[in-house]
Amino acid sequence: MSGHSKHLPADERRAATVETVVNLAAEQNPSDITTAAIAERMGVTQGALFRHFPTKDAILQAVMSWVAERLLARVDKAAEGTASPVTALEAVFMTHVDFVSKHPGVPRMLFGELQRPGDTPPKQIAQTLIRHYGERLCRLLDAGKAQGELDAGLDVDAAAVLFIGTIQGLVMQSLLAGDVARIRRDAPGVFAIYRRGVRSLEAGQ
Template identity: 55%
Template sequence: MPPDQNPKHLPADERRTVTVEAVVALAAQQNPTDITTAAIAQHMGLTQGAIFRHFPSKESIVQSVLDWVSDKLMGKVNLAAQTQQSPIAALEAVFMAHMGFISEHPGAPRMLLAELQKTGDTIPKRMVVTLMTNYRARIIELLEKGKACGEVSAELDLDAASTLYVGMIQGLVIQSLAKSDADYLMANASKTFAVFKRGLVCAN
């Protein structure tokens, strides 16, 4: 990190953002549930006290991380969708943008999966569910546009198709983790979407 970006010298808002980014980076290297405030502080070259001056608890850090992931991901998704006139092309652009985001921030999906696996109804878990709900709604919107313009079969089950879309992403992430191969995502993204695309026009 450049000297002028040292967390010790940043304004409060920027330090919070850098802390969140540090947690995402750590999540790419270890089990997210094992990340301690001591580890975060060490990674940033700060004391735990400095961390707690900006976050009242570890859970508040996790919530800020999930807010960051949601904002960044949905921002990329919406921007990608706007670059294409064709609904199917927009779906592919969104898919590739999502793959790119995960490739750039491999700790992000690990954070989401870690929260979903926790028992009970926690605020972070609800945040992940909300993100997934909003994401699927965006995919369904594009599929509906595809139906309206004739690019997508009128018989397509939108709920099932959106589930498969999200499942493709989750499947690629899990395979990438299982193979310990960071390049697996981008190497297989296009051909995976191609299979999904064929199903959109042959739904009946």
């Protein structure tokens, strides 16, 4: 972050702080990110940082809110105007993968927050994000059943859990391999298997 960030308006300073934390999380363990490191990356003092965020948790809460808003907005946009529920599911899957590949610090922060003890505001936002995401998936899966694309006996809740878990698995493998680009390479083939799985139920009945 360049020195001109010292003179940013309040809203832009908060947005710049969120961007900085997401970038730092892509480089190191999110739990090790300090306010001193955030301020140093931004080229400001910790005092300047605390004028906008009273605590580190307040910063994390802003980051989680940013993640939730951006990801859900992209998911909703991806599903709009698609030809069918299954096409929408694929668009959502690939959009999520694209979001993670552009912001690799995001899943690291999400996993970190969900593992924290207690019921912190950032953790609550992460849990709410997962719940709202799941609700969107369930609506698409229900629509797929109603339109005959998916098996009438499909367990929608389980299929939604599998959808999210599949992306989480891709993310974990790419992080372990230290190769963020891997998630984009693997995603099409992995989704094809998921799609065959939810559709094959009808043929197997």
